[in-house]
Amino acid sequence: MGIHAVFGALADPTRLAIVERLLRTGDLTAGEIAAPFEISKPAISRHLKVLEEAGVVERRVERQFRVFRARPEGFAQMEDWLEKSREFWNGSFDRLERILAQEERRDAKDE
């Protein structure tokens, strides 16, 4: 689904709070998730769908409940992206390319 879907899922404060609670508390039913919020249950249901589609949480049916939990794979995607990004800060990549790109631009305009 792509990393930007994961970011999109966590961009909403309500969804972020849901995920943080699932991380702390483990499995929770849709009803339990909805309870602390002021917004309606259908609204929460939609948020859960967005989180599920992004791969951040997973849903299973247990009796008459839908039980949700945070999903490691969704977080792994983010970890990977962040690690790839971190390489650039740490300099464990070919820095030459960056420097050349900057010089090139500067030369073109400066002379």
Added chain:
Amino acid sequence: MGIHAVFGALADPTRLAIVERLLRTGDLTAGEIAAPFEISKPAISRHLKVLEEAGVVERRVERQFRVFRARPEGFAQMEDWLEKSREFWNGSFDRLERILAQEERRDAKDE
């Protein structure tokens, strides 16, 4: 500004691509950033503003150009959030709370 603003900034595919390019290439002017995209310059300008407000990039004025670069502090926020989350997967926290919460729920409904 909050972590969900960072997620929101990276949720848009255009913005994500801009950030990834800035990480690879280093400093780029607004015009250079806009060039590879099909969308208009005003649109890119807005995206850059969103990224800046989220703390993911920083802008400086250099001659007649606005030069942008990725900003480590913005990424640090995400690293922190992700590390906090990772604790729950790794189990280096008091797991008792989670188990109790689940048992409690199960007892209440199961009997």
Added chain:
DNA sequence: TCTTTATTTAACAAAAACATGAAATAAAGT
């Protein structure tokens, strides 16, 4: 089977996000 409990889907309104073209701003070059 009728009701209750749990949750989702549907229909729709309001707000936010994203795009565009035109005009404004600002520094640099002539």
Added chain:
DNA sequence: ACTTTATTTCATGTTTTTGTTAAATAAAGA
């Protein structure tokens, strides 16, 4: 001063997101 180059702000339209209430679905209990 006037023009060019670089970029942003403005006014505006479209699409997406987020929320609401009402109805649909589905399993469990009486």
